[in-house]
Amino acid sequence: MSEGKHWLVRRRSIRVLWIVFVAVLAVLAVGDVVVYGHPYFGLDGTFAFYAWYGLLTCVVMILLAKAMGVLLKRKDTYYDGE
Amino acid sequence: MTASSAFPPALVLILGGLLLPLLRGYARSIAILALPLLTVWLVWQLPDGVSLSARFLEYRLEVVKADALGRLFATIFAIMAFAGGLFALNQPRVAELAAASVYAGSAVGVALAGDLITLFVFWEIMAITSTLVVWSRGSENSYRASMRYLQVHLFGGVLLMAGIVAQVTDTGTIAFTAMTPSTPGTWLMLAGFLINAGAPPLSAWLPDAYPEASYSGTVFLSAFTTKAAVYVLLRGFPGAEILIYVGLYMMLYGIVYALLENDMRRILAYSIVNQVGFMVTGIGIGTEMALNGAAAHAFTHIIYKALLLMSAGSVLYMTGKRKCSDLGGLFQSMPLTTACGIIGALSISSFPLTSGFISKSMISQGAVDEQLAVAWFLLAAGTAGVFLHAGIKFPWFVFFQKDSGLRPPDPPLNMRLAMVLFSILCIGLGVWPQPLYALLPYPVEYAPYTVPHVVNMLQLLLFSGLAFFTMLPLMRRTLTITLDFDWFYRTLGKWVLDRAATLTGKALRRAETEARTWIGVLIGFVFRHHGPEGALARSVQAGSMVFWMIVLLGAYLVLYLV
Numbered sequence: 001m002s003e004g005k006h007w008l009v010r011r012r013s014i015r016v017l018w019i020v021f022v023a024v025l026a027v028l029a030v031g032d033v034v035v036y037g038h039p040y041f042g043l044d045g046t047f048a049f050y051a052w053y054g055l056l057t058c059v060v061m062i063l064l065a066k067a068m069g070v071l072l073k074r075k076d077t078y079y080d081g082e
Numbered sequence: 083m084t085a086s087s088a089f090p091p092a093l094v095l096i097l098g099g100l101l102l103p104l105l106r107g108y109a110r111s112i113a114i115l116a117l118p119l120l121t122v123w124l125v126w127q128l129p130d131g132v133s134l135s136a137r138f139l140e141y142r143l144e145v146v147k148a149d150a151l152g153r154l155f156a157t158i159f160a161i162m163a164f165a166g167g168l169f170a171l172n173q174p175r176v177a178e179l180a181a182a183s184v185y186a187g188s189a190v191g192v193a194l195a196g197d198l199i200t201l202f203v204f205w206e207i208m209a210i211t212s213t214l215v216v217w218s219r220g221s222e223n224s225y226r227a228s229m230r231y232l233q234v235h236l237f238g239g240v241l242l243m244a245g246i247v248a249q250v251t252d253t254g255t256i257a258f259t260a261m262t263p264s265t266p267g268t269w270l271m272l273a274g275f276l277i278n279a280g281a282p283p284l285s286a287w288l289p290d291a292y293p294e295a296s297y298s299g300t301v302f303l304s305a306f307t308t309k310a311a312v313y314v315l316l317r318g319f320p321g322a323e324i325l326i327y328v329g330l331y332m333m334l335y336g337i338v339y340a341l342l343e344n345d346m347r348r349i350l351a352y353s354i355v356n357q358v359g360f361m362v363t364g365i366g367i368g369t370e371m372a373l374n375g376a377a378a379h380a381f382t383h384i385i386y387k388a389l390l391l392m393s394a395g396s397v398l399y400m401t402g403k404r405k406c407s408d409l410g411g412l413f414q415s416m417p418l419t420t421a422c423g424i425i426g427a428l429s430i431s432s433f434p435l436t437s438g439f440i441s442k443s444m445i446s447q448g449a450v451d452e453q454l455a456v457a458w459f460l461l462a463a464g465t466a467g468v469f470l471h472a473g474i475k476f477p478w479f480v481f482f483q484k485d486s487g488l489r490p491p492d493p494p495l496n497m498r499l500a501m502v503l504f505s506i507l508c509i510g511l512g513v514w515p516q517p518l519y520a521l522l523p524y525p526v527e528y529a530p531y532t533v534p535h536v537v538n539m540l541q542l543l544l545f546s547g548l549a550f551f552t553m554l555p556l557m558r559r560t561l562t563i564t565l566d567f568d569w570f571y572r573t574l575g576k577w578v579l580d581r582a583a584t585l586t587g588k589a590l591r592r593a594e595t596e597a598r599t600w601i602g603v604l605i606g607f608v609f610r611h612h613g614p615e616g617a618l619a620r621s622v623q624a625g626s627m628v629f630w631m632i633v634l635l636g637a638y639l640v641l642y643l644v
Contacts, residue, residue: 006414009485025548028541037534041455050462050541057463058470058549061334062556065341072565073342076405079563079572 025051088133090146091124091156092191092204095163099183103176111171114179118164121190125156132196141256144196151377151523155193155313158381159186162305162388169392169500170298178295181214182302189306193313197256198246201314205242205278209235212307215299216291224294230568231291234277234284235307242274258314263322272319279311279362280355281328285335286568288355293347293404297395300347304354304391305384312361312380316523321368326457329366332359333464340471341557342564344406346394346480350387353430353472357383360464363457364445370524372448375441377522382437382511386429389504390476393423396497397480400490407559411485418492420481422501429508431473431543432465437511439539440518440530447528465539466546473543474550479559 007013029048039045044053098117105113128148136143148156163186173179188211191204209232216228248267250256261268280288292303319325336356343349357379364376396419397412398404413420425436432438442465449458492498511518519526550557612619 008413009411021544021548025544028537028544031537032541035534035537037538040450041458043459048541050538051545053462054466054542054545055549057466058546059553061337061463061467061470062341062549062553065338066556068338069342069562069564073560073562074565076344076561076563078565 088128088146089124090134090191090194091121091128091160092146092187092194094121094124095160095187095190096184096207099180099185099187102180102183110176110179114167114171114183115164117183118160118162118167118186121160121163121187122157125153125160125190125194128153128194135196138199141197141199143200143256145200146194147196148194149523150521151313151317152193154377154381154521154523155309156190157521158384159189159193159306159309162186162302162384165388165500165504166298166302166305168503169301169395169497171496172494173296173298175218175220175296178215178218178299181211181218182299185211185215185302185306189310192310196258198250198258199256201258202239202243202246205310206239208307208310209239212303215302216295219294219296219299221294224296227291227294230572231287234287238274238277238284240274241270241277245270245272245274258317260320261318263319263324272315272322272324275311275314275318276328276362278307279315279358280308280332281362282331282335283567285332285355286566289339289343289348289351289566290568292351292354293345297399300351301388301391301395304350304387308354308358309380309384312358312365312376315362315365316373316377320365320373323366325362325366326454327366329359329361329363330457330460330464332356332362333460334467335359337464337467337471339564339566341475342562344559344562345404346397346406346409346476347391347404349406349471349476350390350394353390353468353476354387356464356468356471357387357430360442360445360461363461364448367445367448367452367454367457369448369451371451371528372445374519374522374524374526374528375444375446375448378441378444378518379438381518381521382429382441382508385504385507385511386426386437389422389426389501389508390430390472392497392501392504393419393426394476394480396493396501397490399493399497401488403488405559405561406479406483407561409480409486409488410483411481412488412490413481415489416481416492418498419501420477422505423477423481425505425508427473427477429512431469432539433473433543434531434536434539435509435512437508437515437518439512440515443530443535443539444528462542466542469543469546470550474547475557478550 029051032048043049095117098113102110102113125148128146130149132144132147134146136145163183166182166186167179170179170182185208188204188207192201192208195201195204213228213232213235216224216231245267248265249271252265252267261271263269263272277284288308292300295303315325332355336352336354336359340349340352340356343352361376361379361383364372364379396416397409400416401409403409429436429438432442446458446461449461515530519528610616
């Protein structure tokens with residue numbers, strides 16, 4: 001069934017992509033041990049700061065957008081009658 | 083300072099644009115491509131200082147004045163006119179091409195204006211011609227959007243004009259130099275500039291109007307108005323603290339609204355506000371590093387944002403669809419468009435080896451240098467958020483996600499060439515930033531490629547990618563728009579005006595009825611006394627007059643005798 005599909009959208013390829021992605025993430029996070037950056041403000045000196053900070057702030061932004069969407073989303077025909 | 087009479091570079095695109103409708107076929111195509119190149123050449127012939135001045139009233143206008151900052155912006159505006167023109171070569175509506183050329187030319191004019199009056203003239207030409215670019219798509223929606231757009235910009239123009247008048251009255255000079263917002267005049271000018279930058283509260287004009295232009299019109303629009311505003315803020319208000327707060331707000335506003343949006347070009351329009359937010363923050367920080375960063379980011383942003391909108395424009399051109407919920411799976415039949423879209427997406431996300439990486443990080447470095455911790459943490463969050471809403475969301479929903487079943491091929495040659503050109507520039511500047519750094523207004527002592535910086539940036543971006551893909555169910559596209567400040571003038575304002583019209587209509591009708599009644603009464607009263615039967619207007623016979631005379635005389639005689 002999946003033979004007719006583009007190789008990129010086959011279930012197997014997607015699994016491989018996920019594995020590679022997670023491996024890269026792990027290497028990057030662990031890389032913090034080897035790479036000496038110089039923290040500017042204290043908090044950014046914590047382990048794998050950019051990794052957890054990026055993940056956390058993105059989750060917060062997605063949830064914030066979701067919450068605002070509850071209040072502010074309208075059908076995309078909202079302004080059609082004007 | 084000897085003022086020679088150099089030909090103003092801005093006029094090449096302005097006059098050339100006005101002549102475009104007279105040309106046909108190859109002649110028109112050659113003109114579209116040659117005019118911007120001639121402009122770049124002329125800009126680089128200008129010596130530092132005033133090259134052309136003119137007398138106006140009692141003022142001496144500095145129509146053309148060059149320095150590093152002005153030259154940088156004039157150059158990128160002309161490069162943009164070239165690539166946008168190449169992308170739009172197959173645009174059948176010559177009105178759009180002519181308007182876009184004059185629009186680009188007036189942006190060059192703003193970048194080289196040495197005084198406030200010249201600046202204002204080019205500023206207003208930009209407002210009118212950009213309206214024409216939106217309007218020339220010719221649909222009912224684009225007409226309405228262009229009129230809303232024009233009203234916001236004319237309002238901004240009025241604020242700017244009032245500010246200039248107050249400033250000239252205060253200082254006695256029309257020179258356009260660095261100011262601090264402290265007097266009513268400078269505040270008004272700052273407000274006029276910020277409206278064009280897409281700052282709150284009126285930022286909704288941008289995602290409202292730009293995506294209503296044609297597939298090629300939006301590419302032009304993305305470049306000039308907001309970046310000309312960044313330029314005048316850089317020159318006029320460097321280090322104005324309020325800009326830090328305004329910029330950070332714009333940055334987060336753009337992300338949140340783009341995350342909620344379904345229309346691919348509106349996603350990118352919100353992302354313009356987000357990116358200009360980074361620049362405005364840099365201008366507010368105001369160190370040489372941050373100002374260089376803002377200028378460099380404006381330069382690289384024009385290129386990658388145009389590239390993103392070219393790839394979106396290609397999709398719109400080939401499929402006629404613009405909503406993420408209708409798109410997906412296009413990578414299979416539009417490989418070049420997909421690749422160019424991804425390069426633009428990586429650049430806007432400031433991925434290492436792309437142009438965004440070497441420009442945006444200078445703004446963050448400025449925050450570090452000034453010990454602005456909150457600004458720095460928010461800039462980092464904003465960088466992660468850019469990857470989220472533009473870096474992944476745009477290419478993911480347009481080119482991948484579900485298979486929409488659409489299999490359009492890549493767009494025509496001219497559109498492909500324009501995308502390839504800007505892709506090369508995105509990567510070229512990312513790999514080899516020195517030529518851009520050499521053009522910046524201040525000497526650059528910044529090395530973007532250090533191991534910690536690259537690793538930190540990759541961590542930040544790839545983990546925000548992780549957030550995107552793990553929270554994908556929350557990002558599902560819906561057929562919705564998100565209410566913004568424009569609701570106040572599109573819905574509430576309209577309702578208030580409709581109500582006011584109804585109420586005043588009723589009041590007027592009642593007043594008219596009342597008035598008619600009273601006028602009737604008055605006429606009746608007059609008629610009763612002065613009409614043909616009225617006591618004061620009865621015709622009297624001569625005989626009765628003689629009779630009454632005799633009575634009067636008799637009475638007089640009697641009184642006399644008594």
